[in-house]
Amino acid sequence: MERDMISELPDTVLLHIMSFMNTKYAVQSCVLSKRWNHLCKRLINLTYSPVPNLPKKIEVERFKKFATWVLSTRDHSCSLHNLGLHLCWTEPELLDKIIKHALFCNVQQLILDVYSGFRPDFESLPLMFCSQSLTSLELCISWNYARIVLPKSLHMPVLKNLHLQGVTFTASDNDSCDPFSNCHLLNTLVLRYCSLHDDAQVLRISNSTLSSFTLYEGQTYQILLSTPNLSSFTIRGSATHQLFSTCNLSFLEEVNIDMSWDARWAEKSSIISSNIMRWLQVLASVKKLTFTSWYPFQIMLHDFSNPTSMRPEAPSLVRLESLKVFKHFFVDVSDEKVKTVVEYLLRGSPMAKVHIIRRA
Template sequence: MVQGDGDRKEDKDRLSDLPDFVLLHIMKFMSTKHAVQTCVLSSRWKELWKCLSNLALNSSDFTNLVHFSKFVYRVLSSRDGSISLHSLDLRRKGCIEHELLDWIMGYAVSHDLERLTIEVNLNVKLGFKLHPCIFSCNSLTFLKLSIWAVPWMTELPNSLQLPALKSLHLEHATFTASDNDCAEPFSACRKLNTLVLDRCNLHRDAKFLCISNPNLLNLTIGSTIQEVTYRIVISTPNLRCLTVMRDPIHQLTTCNLSFLEQVNIDVEAFFHPQIEKSHLALISLLKELADYVKIMILSSSTLKILNVLSTPDSTITQIPCFVQLKSLKLKMKSSSNISDEEVSRIGEYLLQKSPVAKVDILKC
C-alpha cells in the first residue's frame, strides 16, 4: 500500500514532537559532536543541544587538535549557562594545551559539575599543576584523572577538599608530602567509597603514601614507574575489597582491616633484577593480609609467580596462615601454560596452614 503525503509527514514529525527532556535524554547517549549536529535538522532542533547536561568530548571525532579545540570552546561558550552540568567526559589521544584544560575545568566547576572524566596528554613545563579549583569542588561525586604531563607527572595538592566525592580514579599523578615524609591526600574526602590509584608517584623526597579514610569500601592499587619504591600505609577501617594489580613491589602496611571481605591479586613478575623483588613483595603482601581476608582471588599471572615459589627448590617457604580465609579462587587462562597439577600444588602451598578454606579453579 502506498503511503499518503499525510502519513509521511506524520512519520517525519513524530520524533520532533517529543518533549525536550525526552530528546535530551536520547542525545545523552551521543557524542557531543553528533548531538550538536542535530541543529541542522530543523528549527525545532536548532537550539536544543545547548541544554545538554552531559558532554562527551572526544578528539577521535575530529581530524586534528585545532578543530577539536575550536569545537570545545564553541560548545562551552554557546551552551546555556543557566543549566548545571551533570557529566563531562574529555578524551584526547595526543597532547592538548594546558590553557584549554584549565579553562574546561574552570567552566565545569562553575556549573556544579557532578561527574568528570579527563584522559589526555599534556606537553607542559616542569612542575605543571592543574587548576586548583577542581580539587575543592563541592559538587563533584565522581572524578577520573588520567593526565600524562611531559616531562613530569601531574602534581596534586597535599589534600583534596572534595566533600561530595564518592569515587576517585587517578593515573599518572604525583602526591606531595605535607610533613614527616608522608603524603596523605584523601582524608578530607569524607564520602569517598571507591579509590583507584595506578602509576602514581611520590614527590619531593616523600617516602610514605597514607590512604586514610573512614568510609572507603573499595581500593585498587596499581604499579608505579618510580625506580625507588615507597611504602603505602592503608588505614581504612571499613574497607571491604582490595585489589592489587600489575607490579607488586610496593610495600604495604595495613591497620585494622577487620571488615575486609575480598582481595583480588593480579600481578606479574618482571625480568631480572626485579623478578626476585616481585616474589618477595608478593609474599609480604600475603602476610600483611593474612589476618583479614575471607575471599582471595588470584589471577593467572599471579599463579605464575606462586608456581615458582611453591617448588621444592624455592628459597622462599614462609607462607602465612590465612586465619579467616573461606574461599580461594584461582583464575586460569588457557594461555598461562600452567598445568592442573601445578595449580593444585599452588593451592596446597597457599593453604598449608589454612585447611578449612575452599579452593575453586576458574578457567577463563
C-alpha cells in the same frame, strides 16, 4: 501532514533523550528547528573522543572547534552532569578553559584523559581538587616532561569515585602523604603510575568510607591502609609496593592479584614471593582470594624450588572461603608443585575451596 510528536515533548524529556546521544550528533540536531537550536545549548552530557588514525594537526583543530562551541555557544547557566575528554591533544590554556567552564557549571562527573607536551600548571586544578559538585573524577593526563602535583589534601566532600593516573602526591607530615582523608564519601579509588613528591616514602590511604581500592604499577613506595570498610582490593602489574595496615580489615570480601610476567623477576623471586606473603598477612581477613594471572604462582613456585629461600610466615587466612588460581594452558607445571604452594597458603584455612582454572 504528519504530526511531529517528538518536538511536542517537554524540553526536559528531549534533553534527557539527547543526553544519551553522541555530543557531535546532539549538537548537529540544532539544524532541525529553532527549538532544537535552543535545546542543544543546554546539553548536560558532553563527550569528546578522537577519530582513529587522524593526523595530530587535524585532531588538534577538531578539538578546538569542539571547545569553541562549548565556551561560546553552550548556555553557561545550565548545570553540567558529565564532561568526558578522551585521548585528545590540546593546548593547556584551552583545556584549562574547558575545565573551568565545567566546574563553573557544577559538573558531577569529569573524565580528563588527554595528552600534552606542555606544563601541567593549570589554574583550574586547585578548583578541581576542592570541588563541591564532583562525584566522579578520572584524571589521566600524560605529560612529556612533568606530572601534576596534587595538593596535600583533596577537599571534595561529595566525591565517590576517583581514578588517578600519572600524578604525584605531596607529603603532609614528614615523609607521609595523606591526600584522601577529606573525601568523606569516597567509595572507589584507582591509582596507576602514581608517585610521591620529593623525599616522601609513605602513601597513607586514610578513609573510613572507601570500599574498593585498585593499585596498578608505578613508583615503589609504602602503602598504609587506614580503611576499616574496605571490601575489595586489587593489585595489578606490580609486586614491589610494601603494604601495611593500621586497622582491622574485617569487611574485606575479595582480593585479586594480577601481575604481568617480567623475566627480571626470576632473579629476585624470593623477594617478590615474600612481598606477596606479606600482602596476604595484611589482608588475612579476606573471604575470596583470586590470582587472576598465573605469574604470582610462577614466582612463588620458583622461590619454593630454591632450598636456600627464607620464607616468611604463612598468612593466617582464617576467614577464607575460596581460592581461585587462573593457570594458562601452555604452563607445564605438575599438580604436585601447585599443591605445595596451595597448601602453604591455606594453612589455617580448612574451609576454603580451591579452584584451579585453566584458560588460554
